[in-house]
Amino acid sequence: MSNPHAAAVREVFLTGHRTGRAVAPSHFLAVRESPRPALQPGQVRVRNDFLQLTAVMADLMSEKPGLPMPAYPVGEPLWGGAVGTVVESAGRLAPGTVVQHMNGWREESSGDASLFYPVPVEVLPAPEYVLNQGVTAYHGMAEVAAAGEGDVVFVSGAAGGVGSLAGQIAKARGARKVIGSAGSPEKVKYLVEELGFDAGINYREGLVRERLAELAPGGINVFFDTVGGSQFEAAVQAAAQHARFALCGALAGQIDGGTGGFPRLDIMTAIVKQLRILPFATLHTSEQLAAWGAHYGRWLAEGKLVFPHTIIDGGLDAAPAALDALLEGRYRGNVVVRLH
Numbered sequence: 164m165s166n167p168h169a170a171a172v173r174e175v176f177l178t179g180h181r182t183g184r185a186v187a188p189s190h191f192l193a194v195r196e197s198p199r200p201a202l203q204p205g206q207v208r209v210r211n212d213f214l215q216l217t218a219v220m221a222d223l224m225s226e227k228p229g230l231p232m233p234a235y236p237v238g239e240p241l242w243g244g245a246v247g248t249v250v251e252s253a254g255r256l257a258p259g260t261v262v263q264h265m266n267g268w269r270e271e272s273s274g275d276a277s278l279f280y281p282v283p284v285e286v287l288p289a290p291e292y293v294l295n296q297g298v299t300a301y302h303g304m305a306e307v308a309a310a311g312e313g314d315v316v317f318v319s320g321a322a323g324g325v326g327s328l329a330g331q332i333a334k335a336r337g338a339r340k341v342i343g344s345a346g347s348p349e350k351v352k353y354l355v356e357e358l359g360f361d362a363g364i365n366y367r368e369g370l371v372r373e374r375l376a377e378l379a380p381g382g383i384n385v386f387f388d389t390v391g392g393s394q395f396e397a398a399v400q401a402a403a404q405h406a407r408f409a410l411c412g413a414l415a416g417q418i419d420g421g422t423g424g425f426p427r428l429d430i431m432t433a434i435v436k437q438l439r440i441l442p443f444a445t446l447h448t449s450e451q452l453a454a455w456g457a458h459y460g461r462w463l464a465e466g467k468l469v470f471p472h473t474i475i476d477g478g479l480d481a482a483p484a485a486l487d488a489l490l491e492g493r494y495r496g497n498v499v500v501r502l503h
């Protein structure tokens with residue numbers, strides 16, 4: 164718990180590079196206290212209320228993650244999305260302002276006020292609703308795949324942070340049918356009953372290719388892939404002519420290792436169907452942020468979308484083990500740790 168009079172701030176830091184996927188991320192994380200910095204002109208101090216956890220954080224713990232974002236330095240606290248409240252200000256944000264920022268994994272963050280973005284609390288049911296992966300989901304589904312009216316869409320990893328929003332975005336844009344894959348019957352039920360997917364596939368049970376043939380006999384027009392591996396290969400076989408594949412991630416390789424990130428491409432089928440295979444990286448440009456921002460609050464208010472999320476209690480100390488549990492598939496949707 165953050166104490167306004169304390170001389171120290173609690174934070175989670177990286178104790179060493181993660182060398183392989185066999186060892187859980189929490190093995191390389193520890194909580195410590197660091198001196199609380201004095202506030203400089205222009206700076207604010209923020210009590211962090213919620214921290215966002217995402218699968219990519221585990222990749223960023225390795226020395227060379229090969230991603231379009233900086234790896235976590237050893238000996239430093241991790242960075243990541245957080246929501247907090249300004250508690251002290253020598254800058255342009257008044258105490259009490261609810262803000263979003265990227266200096267998570269600590270109970271309190273200080274810095275120039277320009278690093279902290281006011282949360283539009285008036286259009287959201289709760290501040291933690293901003294800790295979602297909608298920017299990526301929207302970019303991939305709306306702009307890369309251009310999913311819309313009449314499309315038959317398949318989302319892999321559909322109960323995860325990105326996938327759970329990607330499927331709902333396709334529905335909100337008028338897709339005819341949205342199919343999602345997930346790793347348990349409970350998650351498949353969640354997709355259909357709570358997120359409005361038309362059908363779900365438990366990829367651990369039977370062949371995804373056969374289930375897709377049953378559920379989409381005319382083929383899929385859009386594939387939003389967060390998994391790679393055999394699900395990508397199945398989607399090529401299930402694709403309709405000119406289908407668009409938005410490649411977002413390769414969870415099967417990122418989490419389990421192996422060849423998940425190196426699916427085999429049936430080139431002749433891809434040529435005959437003239438597939439458009441479109442890998443993308445969402446860099447959170449101001450345009451990408453604005454595009455999602457223009458839809459999220461409105462779709463929530465109109466009931467076209469829910470914020471799929473799991474809240475973890477237990478404060479900062481619970482965060483390392485929660486990252487392990489995220490990779491093990493124990494949560495649904497976007498994962499948020501309540502810090503206070």
Ligand SMILES: NC(=O)c1ccc[n+]([C@@H]2O[C@H](COP(=O)([O-])OP(=O)(O)OC[C@H]3O[C@@H](n4cnc5c(N)ncnc54)[C@H](OP(=O)(O)O)[C@@H]3O)[C@@H](O)[C@H]2O)c1
Nearest residue numbers: 217218299323324325345346389411412413415444445492
């Ligand atoms: N391109 C971009 O700009 C961009 C931006 C952000 C994120 N990403 C990527 O998007 C993907 C999703 O990220 P996220 O944070 O939303 O992660 P996430 O889906 O929440 O990741 C956790 C889920 O991965 C699934 N999983 C674990 N092992 C699996 C396996 N072997 N095969 C299939 N699924 C497995 C589990 O679900 P089940 O229980 O259903 O198996 C688990 O719940 C990641 O690959 C991430 O790197 C890309």
